[in-house]
Amino acid sequence: MLIRVELPQHLRQLAGIPTHELSLPLAPPITLNAILDAIEAAYPALRGTIRDHHTQQRRPFLRFFAEMEDISQLPLDAPLPTSVAEGREPLLIIAGIAGG
Amino acid sequence: MSSVRLLVGTRKGAFVLTADGARKNWTVSQPHFPGWELYHLKGSPADPNRLYASQSSGWFGQQIQRSDDGGLTWNPVGNKFAYDGTPGTHQWYDGTAHPWEFKRVWHLEPSLTDPDTCYAGVEDAALFRTTDAGLSWHELPGLRSSATGPAWQPGAGGLCLHTIILDKANPDRMVIAISAAGAFRTDDGGKTWKPINKGLYSKYIPNPTAEVGHCVHHVAMNPARPNTLFMQKHWDVMRSDDAGDQWTKISGNLPTDFGFVIDTHAHQPDTVYVVPIKSDSEHFPLDGELKVYRSRCGGNDWEPLTKGLPQKDCYVNVLRDAMSVDQLDDCGIYFGTTGGQVYCSPDGGDTWSAITQNLPAVLSIEAQTLP
Numbered sequence: 001m002l003i004r005v006e007l008p009q010h011l012r013q014l015a016g017i018p019t020h021e022l023s024l025p026l027a028p029p030i031t032l033n034a035i036l037d038a039i040e041a042a043y044p045a046l047r048g049t050i051r052d053h054h055t056q057q058r059r060p061f062l063r064f065f066a067e068m069e070d071i072s073q074l075p076l077d078a079p080l081p082t083s084v085a086e087g088r089e090p091l092l093i094i095a096g097i098a099g100g
Numbered sequence: 101m102s103s104v105r106l107l108v109g110t111r112k113g114a115f116v117l118t119a120d121g122a123r124k125n126w127t128v129s130q131p132h133f134p135g136w137e138l139y140h141l142k143g144s145p146a147d148p149n150r151l152y153a154s155q156s157s158g159w160f161g162q163q164i165q166r167s168d169d170g171g172l173t174w175n176p177v178g179n180k181f182a183y184d185g186t187p188g189t190h191q192w193y194d195g196t197a198h199p200w201e202f203k204r205v206w207h208l209e210p211s212l213t214d215p216d217t218c219y220a221g222v223e224d225a226a227l228f229r230t231t232d233a234g235l236s237w238h239e240l241p242g243l244r245s246s247a248t249g250p251a252w253q254p255g256a257g258g259l260c261l262h263t264i265i266l267d268k269a270n271p272d273r274m275v276i277a278i279s280a281a282g283a284f285r286t287d288d289g290g291k292t293w294k295p296i297n298k299g300l301y302s303k304y305i306p307n308p309t310a311e312v313g314h315c316v317h318h319v320a321m322n323p324a325r326p327n328t329l330f331m332q333k334h335w336d337v338m339r340s341d342d343a344g345d346q347w348t349k350i351s352g353n354l355p356t357d358f359g360f361v362i363d364t365h366a367h368q369p370d371t372v373y374v375v376p377i378k379s380d381s382e383h384f385p386l387d388g389e390l391k392v393y394r395s396r397c398g399g400n401d402w403e404p405l406t407k408g409l410p411q412k413d414c415y416v417n418v419l420r421d422a423m424s425v426d427q428l429d430d431c432g433i434y435f436g437t438t439g440g441q442v443y444c445s446p447d448g449g450d451t452w453s454a455i456t457q458n459l460p461a462v463l464s465i466e467a468q469t470l471p
Binding site: 008010011014045047048049050052053054059061062095096098 | 135136157158159160161162163176179180181182202
């Protein structure tokens with residue numbers, strides 16, 4: 001299954017990703033951890049940028065969205081909504097907007 | 101003809117500024133890593149086209165970038181900075197124990213002889229080293245685990261290791277400085293460290309002459325005289341002639357001895373530069389007049405250098421890593437401001453002009469002298 005992911009512009013630039021959206025081949029179960037593992041395997045420069053290197057937890061100024069819902073508090077090993085798992089909807093990884 | 105390359109780190113990206121030896125006409129690059137904080141960039145003395153850059157962000161954490169072509173292209177390398185063993189605690193602002201947590205790299209110091217080796221000073225204060233051109237970083241744990249480590253306390257900017265000085269004459273010797281712990285030295289290649297803060301007096305800490313706890317802002321050394329160190333402390337400009345074993349105050353006739361930067365002339369080890377700053381909270385030049393002060397006799401007797409610098413309505417700061425010198429015969433002095441100006445003096449400080457006036461806030465400057 002091809003899973004779709006949108007990354008913040010800074011991370012696309014860092015990893016040299018030219019497209020707005022990533023497509024990652026993944027086998028079930030589709031979880032946040034599975035997607036993040038696949039992103040980091042494909043783009044090693046992104047290691048530590050979404051999940052903290054040491055805690056492996058989501059960085060505080062990043063949020064995960066699926067189906068217009070904030071799923072940031074979902075356990076990292078919980079199954080994602082079917083629309084994301086089937087590649088119909090992208091997982092959105094969004095950087096918090098802040099001034100400065 | 102020789103040329104000069106300035107590596108400028110700012111709050112919103114890095115810029116590479118280049119000029120020939122006359123240092124009159126400068127080219128300013130497009131921003132590298134736009135939107136990211138570039139705390140420091142530095143080139144390898146052994147291979148000037150090998151550059152390391154510390155790129156960080158409150159959103160995405162720490163990155164290290166490496167260039168092998170003098171800053172034209174960059175590639176991200178290793179960004180994992182894991183403390184050795186169980187990190188333990190240092191003191192928090194209120195004196196309670198606080199776990200060591202990596203936040204960012206403040207300073208990168210490439211080896212004097214090996215382009216693949218580089219040291220990194222980080223917050224929370226520790227010293228890391230790569231020997232594979234940045235792919236992996238490993239802590240030199242002797243510093244943080246030394247006897248005073250649990251007593252170190254952050255300054256307002258965090259518990260940052262911001263200064264790393266390598267000694268060409270003695271490869272086993274290294275001097276580092278931490279805000280607000282003080283200065284430390286190793287004489288065995290980083291295995292063991294000792295505080296070198298005797299003679300410092302900090303009236304704002306419970307014991308003004310404590311072994312550690314001094315807010316050292318920056319330390320400079322002229323490689324021709326490695327035992328002589330110059331220090332800009334939170335307050336006080338200091339000098340040591342025995343590699344930090346004992347310090348003496350050389351503030352002399354400075355209008356204020358608060359500041360961040362300090363550097364030495366490339367060819368005159370007794371010529372020192374500082375930028376006095378009004379404090380404790382303003383952190384801009386006195387009376388809105390931006391002045392570099394120069395001592396030609398190793399301190400105490402200072403002269404203001406103003407020609408070409410704004411002497412009216414100037415309220416910028418010059419941060420600790422934002423001054424550098426080149427190695428040309430007529431030594432060039434450079435500094436950057438939080439207002440985004442980069443100033444150059446091609447004649448040792450006598451006259452100044454702005455290379456560029458509208459960069460993001462400048463965090464660091466390193467000058468490279470190229471053949």
